[in-house]
Amino acid sequence: MKVKIMLKLNASYAKKVPAKGEYSSQSYHAAVEVELPDGLGPKELQERIHATFALVRNAVEAELHQKSPENHEEKSPDSAPQTPPLTSYSGGGKTAGPASPKQLSYLLDLARGRGVTPQQIATRFQVPKVEHLSRQQCSELIREWRAA
Numbered sequence: 001m002k003v004k005i006m007l008k009l010n011a012s013y014a015k016k017v018p019a020k021g022e023y024s025s026q027s028y029h030a031a032v033e034v035e036l037p038d039g040l041g042p043k044e045l046q047e048r049i050h051a052t053f054a055l056v057r058n059a060v061e062a063e064l065h066q067k068s069p070e071n072h073e074e075k076s077p078d079s080a081p082q083t084p085p086l087t088s089y090s091g092g093g094k095t096a097g098p099a100s101p102k103q104l105s106y107l108l109d110l111a112r113g114r115g116v117t118p119q120q121i122a123t124r125f126q127v128p129k130v131e132h133l134s135r136q137q138c139s140e141l142i143r144e145w146r147a148a
Contacts, residue, residue, distance in 0.1 A: 007036040009049060013057040015064060028064050030056040099138035104131065107138050110145050 012031035019026045032055065036048055099107070108130070111121060118130040125137050 005038050007038070007040075007045075009034050009036055009052055011049070011052045011056050013053070013060045015060055017064065026064075028060045030059040030063075032056050097135060098131070099133045099135050103135065103138045103142070104133070107133075107142055110142065114145065 010031065010033045012029065014027065014029040016025050016027045018024070032052065034052055036045070040048065107121070108118060111118065121141065122128065122130045122132070124141075125133055127133060127137075
């Protein structure tokens with residue numbers, strides 16, 4: 001019986017750029033996990049790694065510059081997007097977008113103390129994973145649990 005080896009490749013790319021307002025920034029992030037076929041040589045493996053990383057990098061850069069990834073051309077890091085993304089910051093605090101890592105960490109600490117799993121939280125808010133909670137959803141649950 002031949003054992004089949006499966007390789008998984010995780011590639012992610014994040015970029016934080018200055019935004020309007022003092023101490024403000026905009027964050028962009030993309031990540032992907034892919035399975036690679038068994039038996040790739042070192043050169044083929046390196047090409048797949050490079051292509052996968054380029055895919056996520058181009059997706060982030062395209063979002064940053066409000067273009068489709070296919071039509072993305074490298075621009076200087078100083079170019080600002082035409083419209084703010086969901087993760088924009090304003091006036092020093094996040095106004096929309098996903099919950100911050102610190103906010104999620106605090107929420108998960110509270111959840112552990114209550115015997116609530118991350119999946120139960122995700123189900124409550126109808127998101128695939130707790131990491132997809134919005135800042136507002138996370139704040140709402142933290143306030144609810146702290147008041148109880």
